[in-house]
Amino acid sequence: MRITKLHAGLAAVCLSAAMLVAGCGDSDKAEAEGEQVKLQLGHAMSEGTPAADLIEEMAKNVEEQTDGRVKFDVFPNSQLGSETEMLEQVQMGTMESAAIMVGTMQSLDMKMAIEDLPYMWKDIDHARAAYDGEFGEYLAGVMEEQDLKQIGYLEWGYRHITNNKKPIVKPEDMKGLKIRVAESSLRIDAFEQLGALPTSMAFSEVYGALQQGVLDAQENPLANIVAPKFDEVQDYLSLTGHFYNTVMLVVNNGAWDKISLEDQEIVLKEAERISKEVREKNDEMQEEYLKTLEERGMEINDDVDTSAFRDAMLPVYDKWEEKHFGQELMDIYREASGW
Numbered sequence: 001m002r003i004t005k006l007h008a009g010l011a012a013v014c015l016s017a018a019m020l021v022a023g024c025g026d027s028d029k030a031e032a033e034g035e036q037v038k039l040q041l042g043h044a045m046s047e048g049t050p051a052a053d054l055i056e057e058m059a060k061n062v063e064e065q066t067d068g069r070v071k072f073d074v075f076p077n078s079q080l081g082s083e084t085e086m087l088e089q090v091q092m093g094t095m096e097s098a099a100i101m102v103g104t105m106q107s108l109d110m111k112m113a114i115e116d117l118p119y120m121w122k123d124i125d126h127a128r129a130a131y132d133g134e135f136g137e138y139l140a141g142v143m144e145e146q147d148l149k150q151i152g153y154l155e156w157g158y159r160h161i162t163n164n165k166k167p168i169v170k171p172e173d174m175k176g177l178k179i180r181v182a183e184s185s186l187r188i189d190a191f192e193q194l195g196a197l198p199t200s201m202a203f204s205e206v207y208g209a210l211q212q213g214v215l216d217a218q219e220n221p222l223a224n225i226v227a228p229k230f231d232e233v234q235d236y237l238s239l240t241g242h243f244y245n246t247v248m249l250v251v252n253n254g255a256w257d258k259i260s261l262e263d264q265e266i267v268l269k270e271a272e273r274i275s276k277e278v279r280e281k282n283d284e285m286q287e288e289y290l291k292t293l294e295e296r297g298m299e300i301n302d303d304v305d306t307s308a309f310r311d312a313m314l315p316v317y318d319k320w321e322e323k324h325f326g327q328e329l330m331d332i333y334r335e336a337s338g339w
Helices: 002-033 050-065 083-092 102-107 110-116 124-132 134-144 185-192 203-212 261-295 306-313 315-337
Strands: 037-043 070-075 097-101 148-158 160-163 178-181 197-200 217-220 236-238 244-252 299-301
Touching: 037 050, 037 083, 050 070, 050 148, 050 261, 070 261, 083 097, 083 102, 083 244, 097 102, 102 110, 102 134, 102 185, 102 244, 110 134, 110 185, 110 244, 110 315, 124 134, 124 148, 124 244, 124 315, 134 148, 134 244, 134 315, 148 261, 178 185, 178 203, 185 197, 185 315, 261 299
Parallel strands: 037 070, 037 097, 178 197, 178 217, 236 299
Antiparallel strands: 097 244, 148 244, 160 217, 160 236
16 A cells, blocks of 8 residues: 555656646747737827837837837827826736826826926926936836836927917916816916916817817927817917926836846837937927928917916925925936026
8 A cells, every 4th residue: 555655656746747847848938939028008199299100110120129029019199098097007907008298197106296397497408317317217216116117218398388369478378278288286286376277188189179169278299289280279379388298108017027138128229219319309390390380370479488487386396395296306306407
């Protein structure tokens, strides 16, 4: 009886070893074959803008350079939902990747709303250096805590106001203006400081709301005023430059971990490349955007009292530092701001 048990035990050990060897063989085979990792990548930017076009280019290059092992399926223009909805999907893993404005990420952590402080950078060079440095690293770390891997930043640029009432020159001109803003509590707070009537709305709904008179105004970078043809439903463009926005490219950590280290490096290099190129394209296109809008019939106002606007909106700084941002993050920001 003892011999039978011994034989049975040895047989079980041999069977387990055989299964382990077979399993290792299957694993090695799968790794050698290079299973494809597919990532849905959603964003709210209009097709035809530099950032949207470069994301498409990145997706194509990554697929080619990884021999198809990594494939991004890109869905622009809020096809997969609002920025907040897409961000939640990526966090849950039902969508693998997204390009989301940093300020919108406050739905996961209110520190991310810092991007929506009005007139926070002395000039564009300080803004860019901040995202390339400690400020950008800090924000990436906040999202890492939410299980999101930051793979790059894309400049969305300075935001300006369009409306159907009159040119916006001084803060008082904003009083009573029904203006659409993105899903950001700080943006709403900042515009309320001016006496405006801000409303959060998904970008895909803005054109219709302006056309129907539900809204008087909206605010966006020039690229995202030209591409959706807001000039068809807005008469005035005022170059207020009140917010500077950056889009964070993120991947769900579970999906990121499925990509080999070699292929991860390819993705990161492509993201870095388009991060640099989008700035160059934005600089090149500014005058062309203005010329296009003027030719389409918009009245362009560059006589904006930005100092008065900044002073009028400054009360949100102390309020939000105390309530949401904390001294550590604000000190990193202040060091980089140029003010």
